[in-house]
Amino acid sequence: MNNLGSMYRFEVRKIVCRKITAIAMIAVVLLMVAMSIGEHVSGAKIVNKEELVLVGRAIDDKMLDEMRAAVEPKTITMDDGTQIAVGIGVNDPAYQPLMDYLTTIGGNIDKAYNMTEADLDKRFGSVIDEIIQDQHLTASEVDYWQSKRAQSQMPLLYGKIQNGWGDSVCIMYFVAILSMISIATTLSGVFSDEAQLHTDALIFSSRNGKKRLAAAKLLAGITVGIFETLVVLLACVGTEFVISGFDGGDASVQFFVGPTDMDMKISTAFWIYTGIMLVIGLLMSVFAMCLSQVFRNSVAVIASMMVLWLISMLNPPYSWRLISQACSYLPVTFLGGWTFSDYRMVHLFGRLFTILETAPVVYLVFTAILGGLTKISYERYQVTK
Amino acid sequence: MELVLDRVSKQYQNIIAADRITLKLGVGVTGLLGANGAGKTTLMRMICGILKPTSGSISFDGTDVSEELYRDALGYLPQNFGYYPSFTGRDFLLYIAVLKGLDKKTAKRKSTELLKSVNLEEAADKKIRTYSGGMKQRLGIAQALLNDPRIIVLDEPTAGLDPKERVRFRNMIAELGKESVVLLSTHIVSDVEHIADRILMMRDGQIIWDGTKENTPDDLEGFYLKEFGGAEDE
Numbered sequence: 229m230n231n232l233g234s235m236y237r238f239e240v241r242k243i244v245c246r247k248i249t250a251i252a253m254i255a256v257v258l259l260m261v262a263m264s265i266g267e268h269v270s271g272a273k274i275v276n277k278e279e280l281v282l283v284g285r286a287i288d289d290k291m292l293d294e295m296r297a298a299v300e301p302k303t304i305t306m307d308d309g310t311q312i313a314v315g316i317g318v319n320d321p322a323y324q325p326l327m328d329y330l331t332t333i334g335g336n337i338d339k340a341y342n343m344t345e346a347d348l349d350k351r352f353g354s355v356i357d358e359i360i361q362d363q364h365l366t367a368s369e370v371d372y373w374q375s376k377r378a379q380s381q382m383p384l385l386y387g388k389i390q391n392g393w394g395d396s397v398c399i400m401y402f403v404a405i406l407s408m409i410s411i412a413t414t415l416s417g418v419f420s421d422e423a424q425l426h427t428d429a430l431i432f433s434s435r436n437g438k439k440r441l442a443a444a445k446l447l448a449g450i451t452v453g454i455f456e457t458l459v460v461l462l463a464c465v466g467t468e469f470v471i472s473g474f475d476g477g478d479a480s481v482q483f484f485v486g487p488t489d490m491d492m493k494i495s496t497a498f499w500i501y502t503g504i505m506l507v508i509g510l511l512m513s514v515f516a517m518c519l520s521q522v523f524r525n526s527v528a529v530i531a532s533m534m535v536l537w538l539i540s541m542l543n544p545p546y547s548w549r550l551i552s553q554a555c556s557y558l559p560v561t562f563l564g565g566w567t568f569s570d571y572r573m574v575h576l577f578g579r580l581f582t583i584l585e586t587a588p589v590v591y592l593v594f595t596a597i598l599g600g601l602t603k604i605s606y607e608r609y610q611v612t613k
Numbered sequence: 614m615e616l617v618l619d620r621v622s623k624q625y626q627n628i629i630a631a632d633r634i635t636l637k638l639g640v641g642v643t644g645l646l647g648a649n650g651a652g653k654t655t656l657m658r659m660i661c662g663i664l665k666p667t668s669g670s671i672s673f674d675g676t677d678v679s680e681e682l683y684r685d686a687l688g689y690l691p692q693n694f695g696y697y698p699s700f701t702g703r704d705f706l707l708y709i710a711v712l713k714g715l716d717k718k719t720a721k722r723k724s725t726e727l728l729k730s731v732n733l734e735e736a737a738d739k740k741i742r743t744y745s746g747g748m749k750q751r752l753g754i755a756q757a758l759l760n761d762p763r764i765i766v767l768d769e770p771t772a773g774l775d776p777k778e779r780v781r782f783r784n785m786i787a788e789l790g791k792e793s794v795v796l797l798s799t800h801i802v803s804d805v806e807h808i809a810d811r812i813l814m815m816r817d818g819q820i821i822w823d824g825t826k827e828n829t830p831d832d833l834e835g836f837y838l839k840e841f842g843g844a845e846d847e
Contacts, residue, residue, distance in 0.1 A: 234711040245699040426695030430756065432663040433689040434712035435681050441712065611663040 231436055232444055239441075239448035242421075243414060252413035253456060256406040257463045263402055264467035267395065278322035279388050284478040286383035289345045291326070298323035301337045313337035325389040329483070348384065352487035353377070359487075359569050363546045369573050372580050373489050382491050387479025392469035393494040394476065394484035400501045400563040403464045404508055407457045408533060408560055411512045414456060415449045416529035419521040419606065429611045442606040446517060446599055453513025454506060461505055465498075485565030490582065501563050504588055508559040511591045511598075518602040521609075536560065556583060557590055614640050614674060616660070616764055616794045621669035623655050623818075630655040632818040633669070642790035644805030645798040646837055647815035653798045654692055656815070657768050660796065661689045673764055673794075685714065688762030692769045692798075694753035698742035702733050702752050705741060706759060713760040720759075727755040730785075746773035754782065758789070765789055767797040771804055783808050802834040 243249060285291060298320035301313035316337065318324050330340035333351055343351075356377070360370060387394055422428040431437035477495030482488055485497075492500075512533075519529040540560040544552040553572045556562070573580040616638040623631040630652045647653045658664035660671060662678045671678040673686055696705055703724055710720030728737045731751040736744065741752065750773045757765060767786065771779045779801075787808040789795050799805055805812055812829055814822035814837070830836040 231711045231714060234717070238708050238711060242697060242699075422695075425697065426691065426693040427697065428695070429658070429661070429663055429691035429693075430689065430695065430709060431712060433661040433684060433687055434709065435684045435714040435760075437712045438662075438681075438684070610665055611658055 230440065232440055235436060235441055235444035236447050239418075239445050240451060243418060243448060243452045246414070246417060248417075249414045249452075252410045253459065256410040256456075256460055260402065260406050260460050260463040261467050264395075264399060264464050265471070267399060268390070268471050278320070279325045280475060281322050282326065282386045283388050283476045285386050287326070287345070287348065287386050288383065291386070292343060292345065295323040295326050295330075296341060299327045299341070301341050313341070326386065329389065352384075352482070355487040356489055356569075360571055363570070363572055364549055365571055365573075368575075368580065369571060372573065373571055377489050380489070380491060382480065384482055385478060385480040385493075387476040387483045387494055388472075390472045391476040391479065391484065391494065392465070392472040392474055393498045394479065394481075395468040395472055396465045397481070397494060397497050397501055398484060398565050399464060399468065400505060401561055403457075403461050403505055404560050404563050405537065407460045407505075407509055408512050408537060410456045410460065411453045411509070411516050412530045412533035415453055415513055415516040416520055416526035418445050418449045418517045419602075420524045420526050420529065423524040423613065424526070426613075428609070432609070432611055439607060442603045446514065446602060449517045450510060450513050453516070454509050457506060457509025457512075461502065465502075481568060485568045488568040489571070490568045490584065497568075500584060504584075504591075505563060507588045507591045507595075508562065511559055511595045514595045514598045514602070518598040518605075521602045521605050557587060559591060562587060614763055614794055616673050616796075617671070618660070619670045619672075621656075621659060621666045621671060623652075623659060623664065624667045629818045631659065631666070634818075634820055636813075636820065636823075638794050638796060638811075640790070640792065640794055641810035642786060642795040642797060642808050643811045643813060644809030645796060645813050645815065646802065646805060647798075651815040652818040653815050654768060655818075657689075657766050657796065657798065660764070661687060661766055685760065686763040688757035688760060688765045690753045690757040690767045690770050692772075694749065696741045696749060696752065698740065700741055701738045702728060702741060702744070702748075703737040705752065706756055709756040710759050715760060723759050723761075724755075727758055731755045732781075747775060747778055750774055751778070754785070763793050765793050765795045767795065769799055770797060771799055771801060779804070802837050806833045 282291065298318070300317045300319075302315040302317050303311040303313050305311050313336065316324065316327055327340055330343050330348075331337055333348070334340040334343055356373075360373060365373075417424075422431055431441060477493065477498075479494045481490070481492050481494050481497040484494055516529055516533060519532050520526070523529055523532070536558070537560050540555075540558040542555060544555055546552050549572070556567070556570055556572070567583060570583045573582055574586045616636075618634050618636040621631055621634045622629065634656065645653050645656070655664065659666050660678070662671075662684060673683055676683045676686075697708075700708065706724035706727065707720050710724060715723065728734050731754055733748060733751055733755065736748060741749065744752065750770070754767070754770055757767065770786070771782055774782060783804060786795060786797060790808070790810065797805070797809070806829075809826070811823070811825050812833070813820050
């Protein structure tokens, strides 16, 4: 009999019954909740319920005029007679977060207070142009982004400063890091435990153990890995939405991640990142199991995945185009706000694809390759100890 | 029923663990004796298909060792019998039954039967980590018999058993040898002496002595010690 379903259930049980699985899961969930809460209690974000009236509205001249009526820069006069803005007087608290936001964009209170829609567009455009220049784009890539900007009809829509969707998108790379730690710990023993427990001899001498069990183990590992990713993800977004609420999903992603031509609603960005996070969870699960099969040592698996994390933190200069672009796909640090400012594209079948379009495909291809390698290595394995 | 080894060799870099071994094993118990490093475990692993020979072939009634059909006929108790500490004895047998391709109903029936026959009925639902060494070894023997194997390879099956259990298992193995090809290695010469129909002695990867019950020396232990210079068994 094939017995794949029964083998799968046993393999899931073997992973779940490891004490380290429960410990890793509890630890990363607590850490994720603490990080999500920490973002809010650090004082960097202030709850302002009044600003809800602005949520979803375009930041245009009308809104900026309203802001000027609602706030005024407080100035002091220097000995030489010049006036310097040192703070904001607030008549209507709804507009204070907008003023704060524009101050970050403009660089000082004066520029923020006097900003027009055209200034804002120009400021965003110049930041994007700078990035495009830094990234050594090809002529066809520059053409692509310029035509995209020219066609863009989407105004900059106001979100609120404390926004569950935006906060989740901006903290998603922590979900990837913690999921990786959890997956590395949990799945490191899927294949290596058999050698360490000396059960490999029994398995490989059985009818299904030599071939079909590899598939059952991979499926079981993927199930647990995706489940872990989902739990960490829920711990993160659950905390963010409980604290910040569900309002503001229609705001522009630019409002949270800075100027970008990959403009979309923040809720759309959230769902894209959630989908990619699950694909990353799948990739990391298969990667951990591949290492477990090749090394046959749990500690080596965990250590290798930590090295991958460290490599992800490397930031090669844009001038090393190929290496730098390849590094931008490293899954652990992929899901940051910075990915929206990565304009380097992939030329394929006569078409250009953005990093957000190609990443899930790249991850799925690597998952298939690693899964295949794991199976080949498993079938060639011989019991020598 | 015949297990055939044709010029089977296994070489690890400069070490030859098995050297052109040619054997035909029929129904009955064959005992394998040899000192540490003689190549007994390597030979058994090759027979079980978990170690690939460098050259030569192994087949059972014409079915090559690499085929599923061969593994269907195989029951194996390795020297270092591994288990999952969090599994109960019953779960463990059910798991191995699944690996051996038994259907659910047969797996349950065979597990219950074997737990009873190895005297683990009462401990069947206890975690294996709570088992004594002898209980674990009995579980190991039970798992090897789940699929009613026609080739039974037992690497040190009586290790860890008390004298009473050892006698019980000798009888059980002798019984199995009536219908199956049983290859058994042990460090206790008297185990082989009592139940083996045929005795093989290995040294340096070669079979240096091959005798049947009829031509086995009366003092097998003395003969063995003389042949191997009193070296410890593997």
